[in-house]
Amino acid sequence: MPEFDTLTFAQSGPVTSIVLDRPDAANGLNDTMTRELAEAAALCDTDATKVVTLTGAGRFFSAGGDLKAMAAAPDPGAFVKGIADDLHRAMSTFARMDAVLITAVNGVAAGAGFPLGVSGDLVLAAESASFTMAYTKAGLSPDGSSSYVLPRLVGLRRTQELMITNRVLTAAEALDWGLVTAVVPDADLPTRLQELAAKTAAGARGSQSAVKRLLLTTYAARFEDQLDYEAQLISECANSADGKEGINAFLGKRKPEFS
Template structure:
């Protein structure tokens, strides 16, 4: 267990759990939470970690930026920039680490909580969860990678609708739009999260890391460039302990035991 002021952080074998833990403030992002989230993400970027789970304490996943903290800052612009920088560092680490990130949106995901919630490699949403951008409602502009992530997930037109009208999506609508992997009942969310994390953790870390790397480059690379990257990564996979174990298990007609 690592002690943080605004997060619960626990490691159990190859699985690391992060819980946003400011329930009295709707898990709103102040300078402490985003700074600690960036530090927690860095702790997950190790060879020992295969899965990271991220959820929120209480009834909210994350209501976005803490507007009360912003209003109390002597220089709100500089204060907000610092929050955004730390959040972006955390999200970049989550995206580029080898471990699979599973987010479990347990309630409202608003503002930066929206892109954070749907940034997982796998995204669970409770039936009561909802998603809204909410930035322009308070005179702010989107951050948290939303202008990168959302057009790729739902397209430009739907992103414009979300950002300009602040439409609120239910969990079912978010699933229909392709923002979440699966919707589960509120009561079942913790158990389904643990089950999925355990299943992914039993898989091949090297293969999962390769999937993440390939999908990060897919929109920026040309056709032949992407295929060459695929060839290089599958070569590395075949030479890895994971690849050798997977092939040997298949040939031997047994279940693979990935390290």
């Protein structure tokens, strides 16, 4: 099992769990954490993994970039560029891997912690969680895929408000805006995360991967091209062992047993 300085990484069957683990620094994203997150994401991009869970240790999901580390760097611009590049490498892997990513926002998600927190294919939020961009407060510009993801999730006007005014959203508001899948009581978050991971892991990996791939192309593809891609992927699924099992189980009125 790999060992990291700023993350905890554990595998249990088809489920891999990652915990941002710098609680004394509000799980701030420094150069070590983003590099390790990219390495951890790459380890999840395997046929053996069906679900990845991502949450934070302590009271924060992540307060975003580690401003103390940035201020101490001889060349802040180069330092921040390295952090952003590694974070983006991790997020690209999470988005394109076959496994489903479930994020559990356990507290404050600020700065890059905001887009990272809502980047899951499924997103749980504790009732006490909050979301804010906070970049312009520090004279910085958004990263972490926020300029790509947020307009697609909440629209341009709401994204402008979040980025320019640094509005803080409660978990309930984030749910209303469509940023999270569900809000759960704080004490129930770990259990709900495990339950959702187990339920998702029992599904058909190829089908879930196809959903991810289709949704990645939906905003860029021509209508007919997207239809062709749908036809291609459903054909692949129908020919797979899980597809045949799913069809037979449905016809036999029994629960499928996916690989």
